[in-house]
Amino acid sequence: MRNKWSILLLLLLSTLSLSAVNISGTISYERVHPLHNGGSTILDYNNITTEKAKQVIVEAINSSGDRVATTSTDDNGEYLLSNLQSNTNIKIRVYAKMLKSSKWDVKVIDNIHGNAQYVIEGNFHSTGTQNRRRSLTAQASTKQSPPFAILDSVYGAMKKVISADSSVVFPPLKMNWSINNTESGTYYDGDDNIMIQGDQKGDSDEYDDHIMIHEWGHYFEAKFSRADSIGGGHASGNHLDIRLAFGEGWGNALSGMVTDDPIYFDTMTSNGTPVGWNMNVESATHDTPGWFSEASTQRILYDLYDSHDDGADQLSLGFKPIYDVLVGSQKTTKAFTSIFTFTTALKENNSNDSGKIDSIISNENIATIDDIYGSNRLNNTEEESLPIYAKLTIDQTLDNVCTTKKYGLNNKLNNHKFVKFNIKNSGTYPIRIEQNNGTISDPDFILFKSSPFTQVSLSESATKGLEEDSLYLETGDYLLDIYNTNNISKSCFYVSVGKVTLRGEKREGSASSSNSVGFSLPNNPLKIILLILVISLIPALFIRKELKI
Amino acid sequence: MKKTKLLLAPLLIVMGLQAKPTEETKVENSNIKSGTTLGHYQKPGAPIDMSYDSTKVNAGEVSDINITLTTSAISGTMQVSLTFDEAIKNVNNTEENLTFEITPEQRSFPINIQASSDIDGLHYIRLLTKVDKGTASKLRAFAVPVYIGEPKPKAKSANIMKAMSGENISVSKAVETIEVIE
Numbered sequence: 001m002r003n004k005w006s007i008l009l010l011l012l013l014s015t016l017s018l019s020a021v022n023i024s025g026t027i028s029y030e031r032v033h034p035l036h037n038g039g040s041t042i043l044d045y046n047n048i049t050t051e052k053a054k055q056v057i058v059e060a061i062n063s064s065g066d067r068v069a070t071t072s073t074d075d076n077g078e079y080l081l082s083n084l085q086s087n088t089n090i091k092i093r094v095y096a097k098m099l100k101s102s103k104w105d106v107k108v109i110d111n112i113h114g115n116a117q118y119v120i121e122g123n124f125h126s127t128g129t130q131n132r133r134r135s136l137t138a139q140a141s142t143k144q145s146p147p148f149a150i151l152d153s154v155y156g157a158m159k160k161v162i163s164a165d166s167s168v169v170f171p172p173l174k175m176n177w178s179i180n181n182t183e184s185g186t187y188y189d190g191d192d193n194i195m196i197q198g199d200q201k202g203d204s205d206e207y208d209d210h211i212m213i214h215e216w217g218h219y220f221e222a223k224f225s226r227a228d229s230i231g232g233g234h235a236s237g238n239h240l241d242i243r244l245a246f247g248e249g250w251g252n253a254l255s256g257m258v259t260d261d262p263i264y265f266d267t268m269t270s271n272g273t274p275v276g277w278n279m280n281v282e283s284a285t286h287d288t289p290g291w292f293s294e295a296s297t298q299r300i301l302y303d304l305y306d307s308h309d310d311g312a313d314q315l316s317l318g319f320k321p322i323y324d325v326l327v328g329s330q331k332t333t334k335a336f337t338s339i340f341t342f343t344t345a346l347k348e349n350n351s352n353d354s355g356k357i358d359s360i361i362s363n364e365n366i367a368t369i370d371d372i373y374g375s376n377r378l379n380n381t382e383e384e385s386l387p388i389y390a391k392l393t394i395d396q397t398l399d400n401v402c403t404t405k406k407y408g409l410n411n412k413l414n415n416h417k418f419v420k421f422n423i424k425n426s427g428t429y430p431i432r433i434e435q436n437n438g439t440i441s442d443p444d445f446i447l448f449k450s451s452p453f454t455q456v457s458l459s460e461s462a463t464k465g466l467e468e469d470s471l472y473l474e475t476g477d478y479l480l481d482i483y484n485t486n487n488i489s490k491s492c493f494y495v496s497v498g499k500v501t502l503r504g505e506k507r508e509g510s511a512s513s514s515n516s517v518g519f520s521l522p523n524n525p526l527k528i529i530l531l532i533l534v535i536s537l538i539p540a541l542f543i544r545k546e547l548k549i
Numbered sequence: 550m551k552k553t554k555l556l557l558a559p560l561l562i563v564m565g566l567q568a569k570p571t572e573e574t575k576v577e578n579s580n581i582k583s584g585t586t587l588g589h590y591q592k593p594g595a596p597i598d599m600s601y602d603s604t605k606v607n608a609g610e611v612s613d614i615n616i617t618l619t620t621s622a623i624s625g626t627m628q629v630s631l632t633f634d635e636a637i638k639n640v641n642n643t644e645e646n647l648t649f650e651i652t653p654e655q656r657s658f659p660i661n662i663q664a665s666s667d668i669d670g671l672h673y674i675r676l677l678t679k680v681d682k683g684t685a686s687k688l689r690a691f692a693v694p695v696y697i698g699e700p701k702p703k704a705k706s707a708n709i710m711k712a713m714s715g716e717n718i719s720v721s722k723a724v725e726t727i728e729v730i731e
Contacts (some may be wrong), residue, residue, distance in 0.1 A: 002610075024730075026667065038637070039686070065713060066713060067713050071710065083643075092725070093720075094723070095718075110709075113709050113717070113719060114709065114715075114717040115710050115717060116717035116719035117716055117717065117718045117719065118718075119712075119714070119718075119719065119720050120721055120722070120723035121720060121721075122722070122723060122725035123722070124724065125727060130730065130731075131729075131730040132727060132728065132729055132730060133726075133727070133730060134725060134726070134727050135725065136723040136725050137723055137724045137725075138723055139723070139724060144721050146722060151688075153601070182692045182694075183584065183692050183694065185586065185589065185591060187589070187590035187591060187592065190591075196586045199675075199690075199692060200633075200674045201634075201675065202673075202690050202692050203692075207600075211592055214592065214593065215592065218590075224625055229593075230589040231588070231589070232587075232588050232589070232590070232591070233586065233587070233589075233591045233592060233596060233598045233621065234591065234593070234596065234597035234689070235594065235595060235621070235622075235680075235687060236593065237596070237622075237682070238596055238621055245579065248593065251593075252593060264593070264726050266592070266593070266594060266687075266688065268677070268688065268690045270630055270632060270675070270690070271632045272629070275592075275677065275688065276688065277686065277687050277688045279593075279687070287682075294593075300654070316646035325665070328720045330602045344650075394665030403668070408596075408623075408656075409621065410587070410588060411690075412621060433558050435677065462601045469646040472694060476627045483690060516577070
């Protein structure tokens with residue numbers, strides 16, 4: 001009888017130990033908030049709030065290190081791991097990673113230490129025999145929270161896009177953050193990485209959500225729209241290359257749209273003291289506004305979006321019309337991406353609001369935009385700026401296409417000049433860029449086909465004063481991006497596709513195509529005579545040998 | 550035939566007909582580390598780029614660090630605040646707060662620093678820069694490396710492990726609360 005009871009007890013215990021339990025909980029992280037004071041912003045470590053870690057991966061790990069269950073948190077940071085074995089030791093592990101099949105795949109990794117995926121975890125505890133809540137918090141003081149703060153900023157941006165298009169699928173993205181990212185800078189690499197400064201004694205960006213969203217905006221532009229931006233240093237008061245101005249203005253404006261907070265800020269530390277700056281993407285002082293300004297671009301985009309009408313801004317389009325242009329016409333436009341391509345498409349899509357769009361544009365000292373090439377501009381920049389796109393006719397040399405350095409180097413207005421032309425008959429065409437105000441410049445060019453928009457060639461020889469190439473061109477529209485890699489204040493060029501009807505002065509050396517190793521003909525008459533003599537000597541030498549003279 | 554070659558070679562050289570690569574090869578001294586932000590993607594901020602040469606030296610030796618700050622601004626003042634890592638000595642007593650007047654002709658500003666350290670490793674001189682034009686100024690921060698002796702491995706940010714999937718994970722213990730659901 002006693003044995004019978006023992007067996008029953010054992011059966012009961014084994015049933016209990018094999019029964020399933022659920023573990024649920026909240027995953028949180030601590031966010032350090034900014035403190036604005038006029039134009040300066042610092043991180044306020046007296047203002048840390050606990051925020052929900054949304055859509056992050058949660059796993060149950062057993063004592064052998066095996067994953068026994070996995071799920072994701074919801075938008076409230078809540079997770080549920082169901083049907084776990086009771087009375088089993090497990091720990092909860094949380095990845096700084098958002099993964100949803102056919103939706104998104106974003107993770108924060110330590111690029112300094114083997115691209116390790118950041119995780120937080122609890123201790124091993126028995127699952128017991130009853131359902132439990134096990135909640136974890138990533139702390140700011142131990143630098144656990146930055147990866148989750150970064151993810152939260154990205155998730156906010158993705159949600160904004162999803163609000164305009166619920167079917168969107170985001171290509172994988174890696175956010176590279178480390179406290180040892182001292183020199184990396186914060187930028188999007190053009191592919192699937194965003195680098196993030198994490199220098200705790202200098203510049204770190206993990207809690208600067210507007211910067212995270214700005215960089216994500218570049219990722220969005222590259223993956224969903226089209227980014228023709230040439231990159232490089234920039235600031236809101238600069239006269240910028242129009243492609244760069246649009247890309248940067250878009251990033252700044254998006255940060256305000258996603259957070260619904262127009263105060264863009266960047267915090268850092270200097271000599272142990274917190275420092276930083278901010279700008280209002282909607283109402284910052286108009287410092288040299290215009291079609292070349294990233295600040296004008298950001299104000300235009302933000303005013304088009306926001307529901308706060310003021311002054312020239314009497315329009316509240318919301319995000320979707322902006323999104324529709326970016327993933328539509330902006331992606332396929334025949335011109336370089338700029339405020340001109342964007343505004344032209346926006347007006348086409350929202351013709352009833354054209355007047356209000358013009359009003360917002362006009363408030364930035366930009367004349368009404370009627371086409372993607374920015375024709376009919378006000379002459380409020382140096383004269384070399386206009387036209388923005390020079391029109392070239394095949395077999396007719398275009399005169400005086402001038403690059404300048406007045407507004408700075410590399411990526412500023414007029415460092416690059418654009419020429420458009422049309423090929424009516426497919427064939428091989430010589431393309432020639434020749435300086436006509438001297439011979440010391442180093443002109444180079446990139447040729448793009450407008451539709452579908454593709455780079456056809458890059459021509460960057462070191463020849464002084466001249467760049468030329470011969471290319472087979474299909475029928476269609478083309479854009480030439482001409483630039484001078486020498487640091488000369490102003491260089492003007494003859495530009496020809498096909499026959500050359502104007503030529504510059506003679507120079508040392510001649511054409512050589514990009515990255516080539518070849519022979520160049522001398523243009524010194526004495527050298528040419530010597531060359532003819534040598535060529536005529538060769539057969540004579542052979543004849544002499546054959547005749548054994 | 551040999552005669553032909555001998556005749557032709559010098560003439561070809563004289564006439565510049567020999568094959569030559571169009572790109573120059575840059576020779577660098579392995580003890581001088583260089584870096585630049587010029588032409589790189591940058592977040593918004595002060596319109597300033599930074600380039601540097603930093604000479605790698607042994608502990609106790611003096612490293613020459615040549616920094617150039619370049620701005621696209623054409624007026625205003627550039628203000629620079631230098632901070633040296635605790636392990637670094639500012640040997641030539643470079644001013645730690647510098648101001649440069651920007652003009653259309655003067656947009657690049659060199660800062661020459663001599664620094665030393667008794668501690669091997671990678672140290673930093675940090676620069677906080679801004680262009681003051683009388684209105685609210687944006688900032689831009691830079692870090693210039695100072696190489697002393699053999700670099701130490703960078704401090705681990707957390708415990709690096711392999712997950713079951715084989716990927717590296719950087720693990721840290723979180724604050725955990727547990728409660729039984731009645």
